[in-house]
Amino acid sequence: xxxxxxxxxxVICKSxxxxxxxxxxxxxxxxxMFWYRQFPKQxxxxxxxxxxxxxATYEQGVEKDKFLIxxxxxxxxxxxxxxxxPEDSSFYICSAPASFFGGIGVDEQFFGPGTRLTVL
Amino acid sequence: AQTVTQSQPEMSxxxxxxxxxxxxxxxxxxxxxxxxxxxxxxxxxxxVIRQEAYKQQNATENRFSVNFQKAAKSFSLKISDxxxxxxxxxxxxxxxxxxxxxxxxTFGKGTKLSVIP
Numbered sequence: 001x002x003x004x005x006x007x008x009x010x011v012i013c014k015s016x017x018x019x020x021x022x023x024x025x026x027x028x029x030x031x032x033m034f035w036y037r038q039f040p041k042q043x044x045x046x047x048x049x050x051x052x053x054x055x056a057t058y059e060q061g062v063e064k065d066k067f068l069i070x071x072x073x074x075x076x077x078x079x080x081x082x083x084x085x086p087e088d089s090s091f092y093i094c095s096a097p098a099s100f101f102g103g104i105g106v107d108e109q110f111f112g113p114g115t116r117l118t119v120l
Numbered sequence: 121a122q123t124v125t126q127s128q129p130e131m132s133x134x135x136x137x138x139x140x141x142x143x144x145x146x147x148x149x150x151x152x153x154x155x156x157x158x159x160x161x162x163x164x165x166x167x168v169i170r171q172e173a174y175k176q177q178n179a180t181e182n183r184f185s186v187n188f189q190k191a192a193k194s195f196s197l198k199i200s201d202x203x204x205x206x207x208x209x210x211x212x213x214x215x216x217x218x219x220x221x222x223x224x225x226t227f228g229k230g231t232k233l234s235v236i237p
Contacts, residue, residue: 113164
């Protein structure tokens with residue numbers, strides 16, 4: 001199957017600073033990537049859809065000016081948490097849809113390993 | 121919009137026994153996939169099994185199988201011969217494959233499965 005990486009795996013920052021998280025598809029091209037947020041012992045909540053070469057689509061209730069998404073290439077999407085506050089501390093996961101067998105269609109999502117953000 | 125419901129927040133099973141995790145969903149879509157994902161303590165999402173909605177035959181992957189009842193919008197996961205490594209959170213997920221919002225995953229709240237030695 002395809003591989004998605006995320007960097008960093010864990011980041012600690014001070015309140016008021018910005019943090020960038022990278023999501024890369026290593027062996028396939030991803031015109032679309034998804035960003036999720038997961039609080040402890042909860043499910044994954046979709047934050048936004050990242051589209052290569054165009055603006056991201058944000059889910060209701062997600063502040064687009066706070067969570068900046070850039071999908072500048074077919075293998076890289078970035079999520080920047082601006083002016084981070086302790087309530088932004090969470091686990092952030094990206095995924096990319098692709099074909100499990102490497103074909104043209106989509107029949108699966110491939111997930112990155114996640115990034116744990118702690119804001120002090 | 122789609123909804124996915126997992127009604128069992130926690131379950132436990134003895135090692136080597138069989139356990140079934142429940143999932144129901146609601147959608148008006150005709151083209152979609154259903155998935156079960158496993159999330160161990162590492163929090164890496166791992167695909168357990170996939171079911172295409174147009175296929176009547178239930179998917180199986182080694183010790184894992186599903187009971188897909190399309191009319192009832194039910195998609196349960198059966199784990200046979202449970203192993204200690206099966207201990208994890210299990211998420212049921214829905215993915216539409218056409219129209220607006222294609223390929224987005226909608227997750228259930230999850231079931232925490234504990235396998236007891």
